[in-house]
Amino acid sequence: xxxxxxYEQRRKERFSDEDDYDDNEDSCSSDHESKxxxxxxxxxxxxxxxxxxxxxxxxxxxxxxxxxxxxxxxHKRKTRTMLDFYSNIQDYYxxxxxxxxxxxxxxxxxxxxxxxxxxxxxxxxxxxxxxxRRLWVKDRSNAWWDECNRPDYPEEEFxxxxxxxxxxxxxxxxxxxxxxxxxxxxxxxxxxxxQRVAVCIWRLATGEPxxxxxxxxxxxxxxxxxxxxxxxSAIRSVLMPKYLQWPDENSLRKIKGEFEGVSGIPNVVxxxxxxxxxxxxxxxxxAAYFNKRHTERNQKTSYSITxxxxxxxxGVFTDVCIGWPGSMNDDQVLEKSALYQRANGGLxxxxxxxxxxxxxxxxxxxxxxxxxxxxxxQHAFNEKIGEIQRVAKEAFGRLKGRWCCLRKRTEVKLQDxxxxxxxxxxxxxxxxxxxxxxxxxxxxxxxxxxxxxEVALRSVSSMKARDAIAHNLLHHGLAGTAFL
Numbered sequence: 001x002x003x004x005x006x007y008e009q010r011r012k013e014r015f016s017d018e019d020d021y022d023d024n025e026d027s028c029s030s031d032h033e034s035k036x037x038x039x040x041x042x043x044x045x046x047x048x049x050x051x052x053x054x055x056x057x058x059x060x061x062x063x064x065x066x067x068x069x070x071x072x073x074x075h076k077r078k079t080r081t082m083l084d085f086y087s088n089i090q091d092y093y094x095x096x097x098x099x100x101x102x103x104x105x106x107x108x109x110x111x112x113x114x115x116x117x118x119x120x121x122x123x124x125x126x127x128x129x130x131x132x133r134r135l136w137v138k139d140r141s142n143a144w145w146d147e148c149n150r151p152d153y154p155e156e157e158f159x160x161x162x163x164x165x166x167x168x169x170x171x172x173x174x175x176x177x178x179x180x181x182x183x184x185x186x187x188x189x190x191x192x193x194x195q196r197v198a199v200c201i202w203r204l205a206t207g208e209p210x211x212x213x214x215x216x217x218x219x220x221x222x223x224x225x226x227x228x229x230x231x232x233s234a235i236r237s238v239l240m241p242k243y244l245q246w247p248d249e250n251s252l253r254k255i256k257g258e259f260e261g262v263s264g265i266p267n268v269v270x271x272x273x274x275x276x277x278x279x280x281x282x283x284x285x286x287a288a289y290f291n292k293r294h295t296e297r298n299q300k301t302s303y304s305i306t307x308x309x310x311x312x313x314x315g316v317f318t319d320v321c322i323g324w325p326g327s328m329n330d331d332q333v334l335e336k337s338a339l340y341q342r343a344n345g346g347l348x349x350x351x352x353x354x355x356x357x358x359x360x361x362x363x364x365x366x367x368x369x370x371x372x373x374x375x376x377x378q379h380a381f382n383e384k385i386g387e388i389q390r391v392a393k394e395a396f397g398r399l400k401g402r403w404c405c406l407r408k409r410t411e412v413k414l415q416d417x418x419x420x421x422x423x424x425x426x427x428x429x430x431x432x433x434x435x436x437x438x439x440x441x442x443x444x445x446x447x448x449x450x451x452x453x454e455v456a457l458r459s460v461s462s463m464k465a466r467d468a469i470a471h472n473l474l475h476h477g478l479a480g481t482a483f484l
Contacts, residue, residue, distance in 0.1 A: 140218035144216050145216070145217050145218065149195075160439065161205075162205060163201070163438075164201075164430075164431055165436060168430060171434075172197055172427075175238060175242075180230060180231060191223075196230070199217050199219065199227045200228045200423075201427070203228050203405065204228075204403045204405050204427070205402065205403060205404060207403075207404040210225050228412075228420070229412075235427065240422060243430055247269070247312070256268060259271075262391075263384040263385065263388050265469055269348075269351045269352065270311060270312065270318055270319070271310065271354050271392035272355040272359065272392060273389070273396050273448075274330045274333055274358070275306070275309075275396050275400070275448050277305050277307060277406050277421060278294075278303070278408065278409045279304055279414065279417065280409050280410075285325070287327065288325040289305065289325045289327065290302075290303055290326065290327055294326075305323055305417060305421075306333050307421055308322075308324075308330075308337055310392070311392045315392075315398065317425050319337075319339050321336070322417075323417065323418040329451050330355075330359055334359060343362075343364050352364060352366040353365055353366070354385055354392075355367050356368075358451055358453065360457065360458045361456060361462050362458045362462055363458075363459045368381070368382040368386065368389075377471060377474045384473055395428075397444055397445065397446050398428070398432075399424065401442040401444045402442060403428070405420070406421070407444075
């Protein structure tokens with residue numbers, strides 16, 4: 001009986017568990033359905049958001065394209081209007097030029113007719129004394145130049161005015177005569193060669209404004225400006241190959257001996273220096289010509305171009321590099337020069353060119369020691385190499401003292417400046433070769449900032465060679481005692 005009851009009880013419990021399982025299964029199924037619905041809702045929302053973002057982007061692109069098309073059409077319209085404006089201005093000025101040309105032509109015709117209608121006696125008198133000047137040329141006084149051009153004009157006064165003796169002036173005029181001489185025309189006499197050269201040299205020597213040069217020589221301002229450029233170009237093309245060139249073997253041997261006699265350093269063929277020439281702020285590449293060091297020292301905005309030169313023991317230039325912007329350091333100017341290219345080609349092998357601390361030590365460039373706490377040997381070397389450096393610095397001092405235009409911001413255009421500066425270097429050489437002394441009042445002290453290059457050592461062998469030279473100077477009794 002008890003067994004039957006137990007069996008019946010277990011049977012009821014089993015059916016009860018099956019019912020609970022069915023209930024749980026139904027509950028899980030309903031939870032799954034609800035999660036599935038929630039997931040579908042989320043996906044639908046994301047799709048809606050993405051579709052909305054897509055519409056927004058399309059609207060933005062459409063608005064951007066519309067705005068771009070409006071800007072392009074506006075730009076085209078403005079460009080067309082500007083071109084039309086400039087075209088109208090050009091036509092206007094062309095009409096003015098044509099009108100002026102016709103007026104000048106009529107004026108010339110009238111003057112010629114007036115001359116032809118003059119009496120025969122007066123015509124014969126004029127033809128015997130010279131050709132008639134144009135009637136519309138302004139009559140200016142050139143009494144000052146006529147006074148200077150007299151044979152009995154004092155030599156000292158002439159040299160004070162033109163920085164050279166009459167004989168040197170005559171030499172330059174003879175050399176340039178075939179290039180700058182002009183012929184007289186029917187209506188006008190040509191400006192003589194001497195007066196042409198005098199205008200140029202006076203302008204370079206004094207740096208006077210063209211309006212003052214014009215009054216002094218009795219010529220027009222534009223004529224004086226043209227004469228300066230013409231004569232400078234002639235000096236550069238005719239006289240530079242003759243008076244400013246790299247020495248030949250015999251001259252190099254003599255230069256080595258003179259420099260070694262001064263310093264005790266062998267195989268030195270030149271002393272190198274770089275100076276700055278002030279200019280008016282250019283219209284293009286202003287930052288390239290900005291001279292930061294001069295601006296900081298003078299408390300005034302400065303622009304400049306550079307002149308790098310190598311001189312012999314007499315201070316005569318044997319090589320120049322002109323025209324690089326004033327923002328460049330000495331070593332950067334050197335790398336741009338023709339001298340650097342010749343050295344890379346092996347033409348300066350076995351010789352030295354002495355430079356300041358602004359240049360790097362190279363196989364052919366010898367510079368002083370720049371590190372702190374120098375030894376006695378290094379101090380002695382710097383003392384002797386300073387004597388060679390002084391030759392170049394004093395030569396540049398005489399160059400700027402003799403030609404004052406190099407110390408003033410000139411009216412010459414930037415593209416014409418290398419021609420003018422090259423002419424100054426050639427004239428300097430002529431004066432030095434002919435022993436033209438410089439007035440003590442004209443001597444100046446140069447102030448050019450030197451910056452040690454970023455890479456001061458370009459060759460290990462040159463460092464060893466410099467150490468050997470310094471050792472020989474000290475231990476062979478060739479060094480001075482100022483370092484002590």
